[in-house]
Amino acid sequence: MTLVTDAVTQEYQRAAHQRSRVLVAAGLALLLGVLLDAATGPAFLPIGQVAQAVWGEAQDASVHAIVWAIRLPVALTAVAVGAALGLSGAIMQTILNNPLASSYTLGISAGAGFGASLAIVLGIALPLPESYAIAANAILFAALTCAGVYWIGGARAASAEGLILAGIALLFLFQALLSGLQMIASPESLQQVVFWLFGSLQKSTWPKLAAVVAVLLLCVPFLVRDLWNLTAMKLGDARAAALGVDVRALRLRSFVLISMLTGVAVAFVGTIGFVGLVAPHLSRMLVGEDQRGFLPTSALLGSLLLSLASVASKTIKPGAVIPIGIVTALIGVPFFMWMVVRHRRSYW
Amino acid sequence: MTHLFNRMFRFVLCGLVLLGTLQAFAATTEVVDAIGRKVRITTPVQRVVLNFNFEEFTAVAGKEGWTKVVGISRAPWEGWRPVIFKRYSAVIPNLQAMPDIGNSDDGNFSAEKVIALKPDVLFIAEWTYKSLETARAQIESAGIPILVIDYNAQQLERHLASTRAIGKVMGNEARAEELASLYEHEYKDVLARIAKAGGASNKKVYVELGQAGPDTVGNSYSGTMWGKLLTTLGAVNVADGKLTGPWGPVNAEAVIADNPDLIFIAGSSWINKPKAVKTGYEATPDITRKSLEPYSQRAGWGSLKAVKAGEVHAIEHGLCRTLFDYVAMQYIAKQLYPEAFRDVDPEAAFRSYHTKYLPVAYSGTWMLRLKP
Amino acid sequence: MTISVQGLHVAYGKKSVLHHVNLQAGSGRVLGIIGPNGCGKSTLIKAIAGLLPAQGHIRFHGATQRPRAIGYMPQDSQAMAALTVLEVVLLGRIAQLHLKVRNDDLNAVSQTLGSLGIGALAPVRMSDISGGQRQLVYLAQALVAQPRYLLLDEPTSALDISHQLEVLAFVRGITRAQGLTTVMVLHDLNAAARYCDDIALMSEGRVVRCDAAAHVLGRDAVSEVFDVETESLRCHDGIEVLVAIRKKAVAP
Numbered sequence: 001m002t003l004v005t006d007a008v009t010q011e012y013q014r015a016a017h018q019r020s021r022v023l024v025a026a027g028l029a030l031l032l033g034v035l036l037d038a039a040t041g042p043a044f045l046p047i048g049q050v051a052q053a054v055w056g057e058a059q060d061a062s063v064h065a066i067v068w069a070i071r072l073p074v075a076l077t078a079v080a081v082g083a084a085l086g087l088s089g090a091i092m093q094t095i096l097n098n099p100l101a102s103s104y105t106l107g108i109s110a111g112a113g114f115g116a117s118l119a120i121v122l123g124i125a126l127p128l129p130e131s132y133a134i135a136a137n138a139i140l141f142a143a144l145t146c147a148g149v150y151w152i153g154g155a156r157a158a159s160a161e162g163l164i165l166a167g168i169a170l171l172f173l174f175q176a177l178l179s180g181l182q183m184i185a186s187p188e189s190l191q192q193v194v195f196w197l198f199g200s201l202q203k204s205t206w207p208k209l210a211a212v213v214a215v216l217l218l219c220v221p222f223l224v225r226d227l228w229n230l231t232a233m234k235l236g237d238a239r240a241a242a243l244g245v246d247v248r249a250l251r252l253r254s255f256v257l258i259s260m261l262t263g264v265a266v267a268f269v270g271t272i273g274f275v276g277l278v279a280p281h282l283s284r285m286l287v288g289e290d291q292r293g294f295l296p297t298s299a300l301l302g303s304l305l306l307s308l309a310s311v312a313s314k315t316i317k318p319g320a321v322i323p324i325g326i327v328t329a330l331i332g333v334p335f336f337m338w339m340v341v342r343h344r345r346s347y348w
Numbered sequence: 349m350t351h352l353f354n355r356m357f358r359f360v361l362c363g364l365v366l367l368g369t370l371q372a373f374a375a376t377t378e379v380v381d382a383i384g385r386k387v388r389i390t391t392p393v394q395r396v397v398l399n400f401n402f403e404e405f406t407a408v409a410g411k412e413g414w415t416k417v418v419g420i421s422r423a424p425w426e427g428w429r430p431v432i433f434k435r436y437s438a439v440i441p442n443l444q445a446m447p448d449i450g451n452s453d454d455g456n457f458s459a460e461k462v463i464a465l466k467p468d469v470l471f472i473a474e475w476t477y478k479s480l481e482t483a484r485a486q487i488e489s490a491g492i493p494i495l496v497i498d499y500n501a502q503q504l505e506r507h508l509a510s511t512r513a514i515g516k517v518m519g520n521e522a523r524a525e526e527l528a529s530l531y532e533h534e535y536k537d538v539l540a541r542i543a544k545a546g547g548a549s550n551k552k553v554y555v556e557l558g559q560a561g562p563d564t565v566g567n568s569y570s571g572t573m574w575g576k577l578l579t580t581l582g583a584v585n586v587a588d589g590k591l592t593g594p595w596g597p598v599n600a601e602a603v604i605a606d607n608p609d610l611i612f613i614a615g616s617s618w619i620n621k622p623k624a625v626k627t628g629y630e631a632t633p634d635i636t637r638k639s640l641e642p643y644s645q646r647a648g649w650g651s652l653k654a655v656k657a658g659e660v661h662a663i664e665h666g667l668c669r670t671l672f673d674y675v676a677m678q679y680i681a682k683q684l685y686p687e688a689f690r691d692v693d694p695e696a697a698f699r700s701y702h703t704k705y706l707p708v709a710y711s712g713t714w715m716l717r718l719k720p
Numbered sequence: 721m722t723i724s725v726q727g728l729h730v731a732y733g734k735k736s737v738l739h740h741v742n743l744q745a746g747s748g749r750v751l752g753i754i755g756p757n758g759c760g761k762s763t764l765i766k767a768i769a770g771l772l773p774a775q776g777h778i779r780f781h782g783a784t785q786r787p788r789a790i791g792y793m794p795q796d797s798q799a800m801a802a803l804t805v806l807e808v809v810l811l812g813r814i815a816q817l818h819l820k821v822r823n824d825d826l827n828a829v830s831q832t833l834g835s836l837g838i839g840a841l842a843p844v845r846m847s848d849i850s851g852g853q854r855q856l857v858y859l860a861q862a863l864v865a866q867p868r869y870l871l872l873d874e875p876t877s878a879l880d881i882s883h884q885l886e887v888l889a890f891v892r893g894i895t896r897a898q899g900l901t902t903v904m905v906l907h908d909l910n911a912a913a914r915y916c917d918d919i920a921l922m923s924e925g926r927v928v929r930c931d932a933a934a935h936v937l938g939r940d941a942v943s944e945v946f947d948v949e950t951e952s953l954r955c956h957d958g959i960e961v962l963v964a965i966r967k968k969a970v971a972p
Contacts, residue, residue: 006830006834006839006842007833007839007840007841007842007843008806008826008829008830008833008839008842009826009830010842010843011804011806011842011843012806012821012826014843015804015806041460042458042460042461042464043458043460043461043463043464044464045464061490061491062463062464062466062490064490065463065486065489065490065491066460066463066464066490069459069463069485069486069489069490070459070460070463070486071460130481184592185592185593186591186592186593186594186595186596187567187593187595187596188479188593188594189593191453191455192479195455200455202482203481203482204482205482205485224819227819228811228814228817229814231803231807231811232811232814234801234802234803235801235803235808235811236801238794239794239858241771242769242771242792242793242794243811243812243814243861244788244814244815245814284802288802288803288804288807289801289802289803289807290803290807292819320456321456321458323455
């Protein structure tokens with residue numbers, strides 16, 4: 001069939017090219033970020049040695065150990081967790097039609113944090129070795145929170161506003177419970193809880209990374225199937241339903257995905273805020289709402305943000321590692337303010 | 349020509365023999381650490397990283413042992429006992445500039461830094477070991493053996509095991525044995541005297557960390573450190589049953605309600621803590637008493653048995669969980685069982701320990717009653 | 721391709737909104753649904769589109785299973801999505817879209833936008849066009865999948881008279897040319913008179929009359945249902961135009 005060269009085709013090609021350009025650029029930037037991440041750290045290893053170790057030809061057993069047991073898991077976990085956070089934030093903003101929706105604002109991160117603290121302070125957890133028990137609890141409570149949001153928000157009607165209000169209510173609930181836990185915690189548990197809440201990539205290991213990547217990969221086919229349905233959600237519930245989208249079922253499916261992605265991200269690295277909020281907004285500004293571009297770009301930008309934050313957390317105070325949740329907040333807040341100020345004309 | 353060749357041959361032969369003997373010396377020893385882990389270490393070690401219990405290490409390995417140390421956790425010494433650290437820095441040349449591997453309590457323990465220092469062994473305290481799951485695995489994967497020492501538990505077996513482990517690793521087994529025997533002897537002597545005095549006194553004792561001054565309730569201990577010591581000495585620890593963990597502040601009302609017979613405020617030589625109880629190398633009895641006095645003025649304390657009987661004491665916090673904590677035990681026991689310990693002089697014991705085993709001279713006030 | 725509705729009941733909770741509705745829409749013909757506010761016009765068309773639970777029978781070409789090829793255009797146009805016109809219209813083909821958009825899809829969009837005269841708007845964001853233009857875009861969305869049945873809920877409410885005539889003429893045109901079955905909710909009686917072949921007049925959840933346009937839009941029926949006094953004028957092309965003069969006086 002011959003292609004009619006007109007405004008339609010031009011626009012489509014422009015959008016497609018823009019998507020490719022952004023993905024490639026973000027991908028390259030991410031690669032750079034990962035290399036930087038692997039090259040920085042309290043041991044101040046020269047880049048040449050790091051590169052050698054990555055290729056498997058480390059001159060020194062200790063350099064090899066640092067690069068392979070510490071730096072690479074951290075760098076790659078930043079990528080995986082960033083992608084999970086960016087993706088879950090993107091999905092959430094779409095199905096709830098709200099620019100402020102993120103796993104943080106909907107209380108899912110708070111729920112996961114509470115679950116983790118429950119394991120740390122009271123030892124109430126599934127019977128697993130310690131670091132996995134805390135993670136498992138975090139995932140469990142993220143799922144419970146998602147279910148709670150869905151149920152309280154009115155599962156049958158499942159309107160966006162209802163879900164958001166339910167999410168905020170749960171956010172406050174879990175923050176209060178968390179404070180209560182902190183009050184009764186012994187000083188050592190308290191310290192652990194606080195550090196967990198700060199968020200840290202420093203406890204990354206290869207098995208944990210594999211878990212996050214597995215969940216990410218698991219989500220992909222489900223998202224691919226729903227790409228156009230999600231785009232249709234941008235038209236509002238009524239019109240999406242008019243197009244034949246089962247809005248309720250889509251929301252439910254999406255919630256399950258969000259709970260998995262958020263749960264696994266928070267479980268191993270603690271609560272890291274703002275990535276799930278900032279990445280989708282940046283993505284929207286660059287490639288628009290077509291979910292075929294919006295979702296992968298959100299994931300990629302999430303990875304990039306967290307990767308750069310990881311580098312920053314190691315270089316702001318040379319020799320020390322600042323908890324990454326603090327770094328992302330320091331980036332996120334000004335961005336948030338800029339967003340509010342700049343967008344007089346709504347692009348939402 | 350042949351002459352030259354012969355000389356060379358003999359030289360080479362000597363070299364080979366020497367190499368052979370050296371190989372025999374570079375052996376892999378199996379050491380059992382304080383929590384029963386069997387660790388294989390290549391001895392003699394050339395590079396050591398320490399996390400805690402620095403005075404114990406010094407006593408066992410001597411000043412010379414420090415030449416092999418390449419990194420420490422600075423916070424638990426320089427941060428927690430600054431005056432002591434200063435004195436040791438004066439006599440140990442490489443201490444002041446020693447690289448810092450971080451402290452698990454502050455969340456900045458860095459496995460990366462440890463690995464980068466390429467040590468042959470890492471000595472860590474049990475409390476550090478427990479909180480570092482990932483870092484442990486990373487360090488061990490780099491082939492660095494980890495040896496756990498534990499003086500915090502205040503258990504005789506662990507004190508001895510830790511001391512002997514350090515000795516075996518550093519090649520100072522004789523000295524380690526001497527210290528272990530000394531500790532065991534003094535420890536058992538205290539217990540024997542208590543038994544002779546008729547067993548546990550069941551007097552109520554309250555211990556509090558006097559770091560933040562009398563306006564704040566400092567930590568007390570149960571089942572560990574001072575708490576364990578008190579129980580071992582047959583006293584009733586006021587903190588028992590009142591804490592959510594092994595240490596933490598006891599509610600002020602509960603202390604008054606319990607009406608303890610003796611009170612010990614643990615002081616030290618912290619900097620930037622103007623209201624703290626001052627003890628240590630640079631404290632005179634006057635200074636110590638002046639810093640301790642406000643505690644007896646606390647609301648409701650005037651009515652306490654301990655205050656009325658003049659049984660409020662300052663005691664150096666750094667005395668517990670060490671190889672010389674028997675002097676603290678002696679001092680506390682002396683207050684609990686005055687008759688049985690009449691001829692025991694804890695200060696003299698501490699002075700003697702310094703002379704024999706530590707490179708730093710004894711001075712100052714370490715254990716003192718408020719009312720002279 | 722007829723749509724046949726029999727005994728349709730729709731209730732929101734206890735409140736019954738449509739009672740016993742019967743109507744027929746034939747292929748190649750435009751059926752207009754008119755009536756006062758709140759009489760259930762939108763509800764009726766939503767029920768036909770399958771978006772509401774309903775009792776009774778709705779048959780498409782004799783079959784009760786709803787076909788895929790229905791183009792439904794809902795009434796409200798407030799959602800200001802950041803989507804471009806192209807993306808919105810493309811979504812009309814959502815049932816056939818794959819991961820990669822094919823030339824077929826793009827051509828369909830192109831043609832549909834062109835036939836409505838808004839081809840140049842393809843790259844523009846929905847939030848940057850007027851209300852009337854948005855309505856045209858949503859109409860395009862309903863048309864782009866080449867449906868056999870068109871269900872339009874007030875498709876011209878935001879358009880000026882010139883565009884109104886254009887769109888209504890267009891809808892009638894393709895209905896006849898392609899043999900579509902079109903059901904349209906309108907609230908302009910005269911537009912309905914001019915552009916619909918059949919009309920269903922509704923009042924309080926019931927269809928009072930359902931017949932060819934000329935037979936339904938008599939002065940008496942309209943006065944009765946809309947509670948107004950009317951006068952009629954006959955135009956040059958023979959179509960009667962009704963003008964509402966005043967509300968009916970209440971008998972003392």
